[in-house]
Amino acid sequence: MRSPVPGQSPDGEKVSDSTPLLQGAPQAEAAPVCCSARYNLAVLAFFGFFVLYALRVNLSVALVDMVDSNTTLANNRTSKECAEHSASNKVIRNQTIPGGYVASKVGGKLLLGFGILGTAVFTLFTPIAADIGVGALIVLRALEGLGEGVTFPAMHAMWSSWAPPLERSKLLSISYAGAQLGTVISLPLSGIICFYMNWTYVFYLFGIVGIIWFVLWIWLVSNTPETHTTISHQEKEYILSSLKNQLSSQKSVPWIPMLKSLPLWAIVVAHFSYNWTFYTLLTLLPTYMKEILRFNVQENGILSAVPYFGCWLCMIMSGQAADYLRAEWNFSTVCVRKVFSLIGMIGPAVFLVAAGFIGCDYSLAVAFLTISTTLGGFCSSGFSINHLDIAPSYAGILLGITNTFATIPGMVGPVIAKSLTPENTIREWQTVFWIAAAINVFGAIFFTLFGKGEVQNWALDDHHGHRN
Numbered sequence: 158m159r160s161p162v163p164g165q166s167p168d169g170e171k172v173s174d175s176t177p178l179l180q181g182a183p184q185a186e187a188a189p190v191c192c193s194a195r196y197n198l199a200v201l202a203f204f205g206f207f208v209l210y211a212l213r214v215n216l217s218v219a220l221v222d223m224v225d226s227n228t229t230l231a232n233n234r235t236s237k238e239c240a241e242h243s244a245s246n247k248v249i250r251n252q253t254i255p256g257g258y259v260a261s262k263v264g265g266k267l268l269l270g271f272g273i274l275g276t277a278v279f280t281l282f283t284p285i286a287a288d289i290g291v292g293a294l295i296v297l298r299a300l301e302g303l304g305e306g307v308t309f310p311a312m313h314a315m316w317s318s319w320a321p322p323l324e325r326s327k328l329l330s331i332s333y334a335g336a337q338l339g340t341v342i343s344l345p346l347s348g349i350i351c352f353y354m355n356w357t358y359v360f361y362l363f364g365i366v367g368i369i370w371f372v373l374w375i376w377l378v379s380n381t382p383e384t385h386t387t388i389s390h391q392e393k394e395y396i397l398s399s400l401k402n403q404l405s406s407q408k409s410v411p412w413i414p415m416l417k418s419l420p421l422w423a424i425v426v427a428h429f430s431y432n433w434t435f436y437t438l439l440t441l442l443p444t445y446m447k448e449i450l451r452f453n454v455q456e457n458g459i460l461s462a463v464p465y466f467g468c469w470l471c472m473i474m475s476g477q478a479a480d481y482l483r484a485e486w487n488f489s490t491v492c493v494r495k496v497f498s499l500i501g502m503i504g505p506a507v508f509l510v511a512a513g514f515i516g517c518d519y520s521l522a523v524a525f526l527t528i529s530t531t532l533g534g535f536c537s538s539g540f541s542i543n544h545l546d547i548a549p550s551y552a553g554i555l556l557g558i559t560n561t562f563a564t565i566p567g568m569v570g571p572v573i574a575k576s577l578t579p580e581n582t583i584r585e586w587q588t589v590f591w592i593a594a595a596i597n598v599f600g601a602i603f604f605t606l607f608g609k610g611e612v613q614n615w616a617l618d619d620h621h622g623h624r625n
Contacts, residue, residue, distance in 0.1 A: 187321075188392035194385050195319050195328060195396065201374055202269075202312055202332035208367045209273050209308055210339030212280050212301070215363055218347035218461070219356040238583055239451055239517035258410070259307065260553040264380040265315035268307050270371055275304035277367025284357040309333075309560060313544055314553030318381045321399035323484045325545055326493075326538040330476025333537055337469035344462035405550040405617055414615035420547050421555060423607035427498060427540040428559040430600020431533065433566035434505055434593040438464065438530055441574055441589075448581055450519050460523055464530030471534025475501075479538035490546050491610025494539050498608070501535030502601035506594035508532070513587035540604050547609055548616035 190196055260268045279301045286293040312332060320328045347359045379385040382393045415421065479497060482488040512525035544555040573592070578585040 186391070186395065188389065188395040193392050194379075194382065194388040195321075195324070195392065196331075198315070198319055198378060199328045199331040201378060202315075203335035203338075204370055205269065205273055205374060206308070206312075206333055206335035207339035207342070208335075208363070208370050209276060209305060210336040211343035211363045212273075212276050212367060213305065214340050214343050215280075215347045215359045216283070216298070218344055219351055219359045239449060239519075258554055258557060260311040260314035260557075261410070261551070265311035265313075265553065266374070266378050266380045269311035269315070270374045270378075272304045272307040272311065273367055273374075274371040276301045277364045277371070279304065280360050280367065281364035283360040306560075306564075310553040310557040313556040315380065317404070317545060317549045317552045318400070319396065320545065321396055322403065322546075323399070323480055325542055326476040326479035326483075328476075329542045329545075330472045330479075330537045333541070334469050334472040334476075334534075337465045337472060337534070340465040341462045341469060344465070400549065403549045403612055410551065410554060411615045415548070415551065415555070416558075418547070418613055418615065419607050420543075420609035420613060421558065423604045423609075424540050424543050424555070425559045425562050427502070427536075427600045427604035427608070428563040429566060430596045430603075431502055431536055431540070432563040433570050433596045434502075434509060434529075435533065436567040436570045437574060437589065437593045438509075438526070441571060445586065449583060449586060450517070450522060463523060464527040467527050467531030468534040471531045472537040475535045475538045489610060491608065494543050494546065494610055495605050495608055496539075497535045498539030498604050499601050501533050501537075501539050502597045502604075504532030504535070505529040506597040509590045509597075510587075510594045513583065513590040516583060540608065543608060543610070546611070547613045549612065550616055 188195075279297055282297060283294070286297040316325070316329060316332075343363065350356070350359050350362070382388055382396045385393075475497060479493050482493050483490060506529075508525045508529035512522055512529065515521045515525065544552040544559070548555055570593070574589045577588050577592075
């Protein structure tokens with residue numbers, strides 16, 4: 158009979174996650190970090206998500222010039238409440254369930270690689286699509302969304318085989334922090350390119366960078382430690398032994414118990430709620446800067462990027478802090494995930510609302526929006542990686558499920574915000590911020606009540622039929 162795994166009693170029933178993960182479990186000696194295969198993977202993934210988000214957000218800045226160059230109605234919605242700040246007048250993410258399932262079957266390496274490659278190639282054709290018409294541009298961006306849609310589930314699937322449990326927060330925060338830095342670099346750089354050159358070069362530059370990354374990814378990355386050609390024996394044994402009692406060998410996916418799992422739905426609600434605020438900022442912040450605070454496109458890109466630089470720093474530091482609390486201070490996994498989620502969701506809600514009540518104070522508006530987005534970085538070590546805690550073998554599929562729901566705010570949120578701001582006044586924008594904040598707080602409370610930190614019974618091969 159197999160020895161009990163963390164989070165289970167000897168008879169196979171689930172117990173509370175009150176002890177540090179892996180306490181008492183046989184482990185190989187921890188492998189060095191420097192030049193390790195697992196941290197090399199994190200760095201390459203970091204640059205992959207850097208490219209992905211650069212490809213995504215460049216449209217939000219370039220669109221200002223695209224519209225300005227094709228219509229005389231571009232400034233009709235610009236608010237007159239705030240004085241114009243500059244003397245210069247030159248002025249869609251879909252993660253899906255199939256992405257997680259395919260990643261579990263074909264491996265995350267190829268799926269993530271070709272997902273980003275496809276997005277990069279389609280980006281190169283954006284200027285042509287824009288010339289054809291709005292319909293062609295929408296179709297092209299939808300196709301880019303399909304490529305983007307598989308990336309996060311694919312990366313989660315890879316980390317299920319690569320990330321030792323007590324290093325998950327660090328490794329995943331490093332890899333996914335690339336998304337924030339991609340936003341930081343893309344927004345101001347896109348603004349500079351539009352200001353001094355032509356908006357078409359925005360798409361050419363980032364598209365080519367994406368293709369270069371793909372070549373490096375295919376050359377240097379392996380799906381699992383067992384298939385990696387240059388990994389050290391010590392590191393391989395360390396990773397495999399740390400995951401020994403957490404992965405399932407069953408061939409079929411336990412769909413029914415998975416979909417009945419309350420801890421999974423806790424992540425769904427938290428992810429949906431967080432993304433509502435995230436997409437409100439990602440897609441509407443450049444618009445708010447231009448139409449309310451009245452910055453030109455170059456300033457728009459630079460100031461829109463400041464909040465995401467703060468989030469990038471917070472993600473890196475919170476990942477280190479989360480694993481330190483678990484490994485050195487014996488904090489339980491569920492405690493760390495809930496505390497970090499509360500900070501990363503309620504904190505942004507408070508400052509987002511505050512940003513709507515400071516009128517035309519440009520400096521204070523940027524400061525509050527920066528703090529709001531920065532604190533959101535705590536979620537990267539909260540609910541965002543909780544899939545790997547409750548079901549590491551199916552983490553890619555779980556992320557596909559949660560991202561399917563979490564993509565709804567990206568489609569609905571901006572539409573609702575647009576409908577709520579017909580006159581484009583500060584008071585109307587306050588309503589937009591209030592709604593996003595309320596949804597964020599609800600998600601934080603729901604995850605705190607129902608989130609878990611231990612491997613669930615249905616995620617283990619010899620407990621396929623157990624209920625949560």
